Amino acid sequence: MPMTALDIFKLLPKKNCGECGVPTCLAFAMMLANKQAELTKCPYVSPEAVQQLESSASPPMRTVNVGDVEIGGETELFRHEKKFFNQTAYTFIIEDDLDDQSVVERARKLDAMKYERIGIISGVDLIAVKATGDAQRFSDVVTLVNDNSGLPLVLMSNDPKVVEAGLKIVSKAKPLIYAASANNCASMANLAQRYACPLVLYADDVDELVSLSEIAKSEGIEDIVLDLNLGAKPLGHALEWLTILRRLSVKKLFRPLGYPVMVNLDNGTDVETQAIRAVIGTLKYASLIIFSDLDAARLYPLTTLRTNIFTDPQALIQVNPGLYDIGKPNRNSPVIVTSNFSLTYFTVASDIEASKVPARLLVVDTEGLSVMTAFAADKFTPEKIAQALKESKVAEKVDHKKLIIPGMIAMLKMKLEELTGWEVIVGVKDSSALPKYLKELASG
Numbered sequence: 001m002p003m004t005a006l007d008i009f010k011l012l013p014k015k016n017c018g019e020c021g022v023p024t025c026l027a028f029a030m031m032l033a034n035k036q037a038e039l040t041k042c043p044y045v046s047p048e049a050v051q052q053l054e055s056s057a058s059p060p061m062r063t064v065n066v067g068d069v070e071i072g073g074e075t076e077l078f079r080h081e082k083k084f085f086n087q088t089a090y091t092f093i094i095e096d097d098l099d100d101q102s103v104v105e106r107a108r109k110l111d112a113m114k115y116e117r118i119g120i121i122s123g124v125d126l127i128a129v130k131a132t133g134d135a136q137r138f139s140d141v142v143t144l145v146n147d148n149s150g151l152p153l154v155l156m157s158n159d160p161k162v163v164e165a166g167l168k169i170v171s172k173a174k175p176l177i178y179a180a181s182a183n184n185c186a187s188m189a190n191l192a193q194r195y196a197c198p199l200v201l202y203a204d205d206v207d208e209l210v211s212l213s214e215i216a217k218s219e220g221i222e223d224i225v226l227d228l229n230l231g232a233k234p235l236g237h238a239l240e241w242l243t244i245l246r247r248l249s250v251k252k253l254f255r256p257l258g259y260p261v262m263v264n265l266d267n268g269t270d271v272e273t274q275a276i277r278a279v280i281g282t283l284k285y286a287s288l289i290i291f292s293d294l295d296a297a298r299l300y301p302l303t304t305l306r307t308n309i310f311t312d313p314q315a316l317i318q319v320n321p322g323l324y325d326i327g328k329p330n331r332n333s334p335v336i337v338t339s340n341f342s343l344t345y346f347t348v349a350s351d352i353e354a355s356k357v358p359a360r361l362l363v364v365d366t367e368g369l370s371v372m373t374a375f376a377a378d379k380f381t382p383e384k385i386a387q388a389l390k391e392s393k394v395a396e397k398v399d400h401k402k403l404i405i406p407g408m409i410a411m412l413k414m415k416l417e418e419l420t421g422w423e424v425i426v427g428v429k430d431s432s433a434l435p436k437y438l439k440e441l442a443s444g
């Protein structure tokens, strides 16, 4: 458990000298407990106390970088308690027994599996190159994948010599080494240290995993990912252990397991099962999932789920307010008003696109609230719309003064006309009716 202010106070010198910037040691302890002060501000803390206080202050789960992909660093059991920080990294396998052409095609395809939803791009994060043969073939395939994809890599082999052949090609990009087990822990840890790359520790049982973690730590390895073989365990058991591992890490501060946890689904299961297990892993609490394969139709909903889980529940997803051209509007194109809630913006923009009638979309700063919520909260007012209209300088771009507002805020029409001098047209209540409405408007 994190130290309380009283626990911290017991370790302070109790001189009450005020040199730390607050008058008493107790006040300083309270600030430390709330992470509002640095321990270094007190010059009198004993080295033993520094050690105890620093270890309690270090984060419960380490953040690990695989290339430019960050995983772990989580502090909560439940998203609503604060937020989840680093989304589950989806990793797809390329086996080195494919022919060169197939390797290149698959690397390019995985690299291109990206989707945009409400302005967020999501897709495959990592490629795992899996060794099936000798070091030379592995190194050739690592080179091919590296040359044909921008995604960071996982190097998969139980043989340290094979892994090292891959590391010689891509170690600067910090690939993840998969995996050190009881049989090869010392050699793999040695590689991880020499090439400064993160390392997966693999064990079938938690006691063994703890002892591997302690060995790796004693070898100086800090960037560790844990694999408890949960991808091969019954689903209920996997969920239970994912929860236990997260709890041990963030609630019990059990340091040997204070690392991101991964699930490897490359164990002969079909894509349907992999997708189902990935849903569970994304919800609770896998920081990285390896798939043998997954088609776009299954990956897309998974990435949408992931986006929903890993967005900050206290920060609404919003787009920048301003004037957006949809299509290629001319001086007679309609001007339509909406809110800056991301989902509203992208829904309205896509319905305008579907109408094939180019338009200008005036996005008002409603602090990320949807149209009706913003209206109810007094954040979508005639004054705000008038201000946005003025700041957008749309009047200089069109030969008319007609503004279409959402049908649900029809009551703003008169006041808005008064403030702007524009004719305010009450549009449709539901964005899905926009294509038909705009087509009819364009045909006069």
Ligand code: SF4
Residues within 6 Å of the ligand: 012, 013, 014, 015, 016, 017, 018, 019, 020, 021, 022, 023, 024, 025, 028, 041, 042, 043, 044, 045
């Ligand atoms: Fe206490 Fe140290 Fe602050 Fe002095 S500087 S009041 S000893 S915490």
